[in-house]
Amino acid sequence: MFNDIESKLNSISEGGSLDRETLAAILSTEDGASKNILYRYADKTRAAHMGDGITLRGIVEFSNVCAGTCVYCGLNRYNTKLKRYDLESERILASVAELAAHKIKTVVLQSGENHTFDGIWFGELISEIKDKFGIRITLSVGEKPYDVIKHWKDKGADRYLLKIETSNKNFYDYLHPGMSFENRLRTLKDLKELGYQVGSGIIVGLFGQTTKMLADDIIFLKENDFDMVAIGPFIPHVNTDCAGHRAGSAEMTLKTLALARVVTKNAHMPSTTALGVIDSETKIKALSSGANVIMVNFTPERVKDLYSIYDGKSAGSGKFSNYSMEKMAAGIKRHIDYSEGDSLKAPGVERVDTIVKR
Numbered sequence: 467m468f469n470d471i472e473s474k475l476n477s478i479s480e481g482g483s484l485d486r487e488t489l490a491a492i493l494s495t496e497d498g499a500s501k502n503i504l505y506r507y508a509d510k511t512r513a514a515h516m517g518d519g520i521t522l523r524g525i526v527e528f529s530n531v532c533a534g535t536c537v538y539c540g541l542n543r544y545n546t547k548l549k550r551y552d553l554e555s556e557r558i559l560a561s562v563a564e565l566a567a568h569k570i571k572t573v574v575l576q577s578g579e580n581h582t583f584d585g586i587w588f589g590e591l592i593s594e595i596k597d598k599f600g601i602r603i604t605l606s607v608g609e610k611p612y613d614v615i616k617h618w619k620d621k622g623a624d625r626y627l628l629k630i631e632t633s634n635k636n637f638y639d640y641l642h643p644g645m646s647f648e649n650r651l652r653t654l655k656d657l658k659e660l661g662y663q664v665g666s667g668i669i670v671g672l673f674g675q676t677t678k679m680l681a682d683d684i685i686f687l688k689e690n691d692f693d694m695v696a697i698g699p700f701i702p703h704v705n706t707d708c709a710g711h712r713a714g715s716a717e718m719t720l721k722t723l724a725l726a727r728v729v730t731k732n733a734h735m736p737s738t739t740a741l742g743v744i745d746s747e748t749k750i751k752a753l754s755s756g757a758n759v760i761m762v763n764f765t766p767e768r769v770k771d772l773y774s775i776y777d778g779k780s781a782g783s784g785k786f787s788n789y790s791m792e793k794m795a796a797g798i799k800r801h802i803d804y805s806e807g808d809s810l811k812a813p814g815v816e817r818v819d820t821i822v823k824r
């Protein structure tokens with residue numbers, strides 16, 4: 467397997483055909499030397515396509531109200547034990563001011579799939595952030611009608627995150643009862659057509675998931691040429707039907723992230739917060755195995771624990787310090803990139819503008 471994995475990665479990197487058997491075999495490897503080859507290969511790919519900067523995104527979780535039914539998520543609408551909140555514009559703007567003061571030039575406005583703000587209010591907030599701070603705005607607010615996401619784009623939103631979670635329709639339907647795989651694909655397509663920089667991603671370690679399914683997911687992420695790709699582990703939540711299931715492994719998440727880097731080359735890829743919850747060392751290791759982005763949480767302390775998508779999410783997310791972040795980066799021979807961190811695929815770079823359905 468030792469030489470074998472390098473030749474397979476060479477072939478993938480040079481644009482050879484992507485087949486699920488090969489990708490699944492790489493993901494299945496348990497041999498330490500082979501895994502290190504994969505991680506180093508991903509790191510080299512990251513350096514060649516993204517440079518050595520670690521880009522920061524400041525996240526504000528402004529509402530935990532959600533109409534979604536995702537069985538793995540503590541925000542799903544059936545979790546009646548969770549106290550729900552909506553932040554007012556002034557409080558959101560205060561968090562944006564805080565992250566901007568730390569030289570962070572992207573705010574990620576994240577919420578559950580809360581349809582109460584689809585109207586004018588949110589568009590006005592986007593305009594106000596743009597006018598006051600001039601930073602990039604990423605939305606992570608779930609599936610929305612075309613007119614709504616068009617209005618927000620017109621108001622100044624730049625990017626949108628909408629994870630596919632799994633590209634296997636049957637598995638998706640099982641994990642999201644009453645939700646529509648087709649609607650998710652439709653929304654991703656609409657976002658691309660409207661000119662958003664679009665991010666998607668998957669969860670690793672869900673019960674019933676196989677390495678072949680993960681291989682299909684990586685192919686899906688490649689075929690759709692997303693600007694941003696997030697790969698995070700499954701972590702159960704005590705007040706969901708998944709309580710008691712085993713969490714996804716840090717190692718399989720790292721292998722999937724590394725292979726996704728080799729395949730997708732120049733997508734922005736975070737070392738996810740969830741990875742840090744499973745294992746703080748793996749969160750740092752992810753930055754040397756393909757990842758180039760860190761999300762920093764600027765949600766107000768008084769509601770941070772209520773954005774409870776999985777157990778332990780806010781653990782260890784203390785006050786942000788530029789000095790500590792820069793020191794961490796220097797420790798792995800990298801630096802913090804304080805630029806906007808736009809997609810390397812847009813504009814002027816040839817890109818895929820439709821969603822490829824598998």
Ligand code: SF4
Binds near residue numbers: 532
């Ligand atoms: S994953 Fe998103 S849409 Fe699904 S329940 Fe959680 S917050 Fe809601």
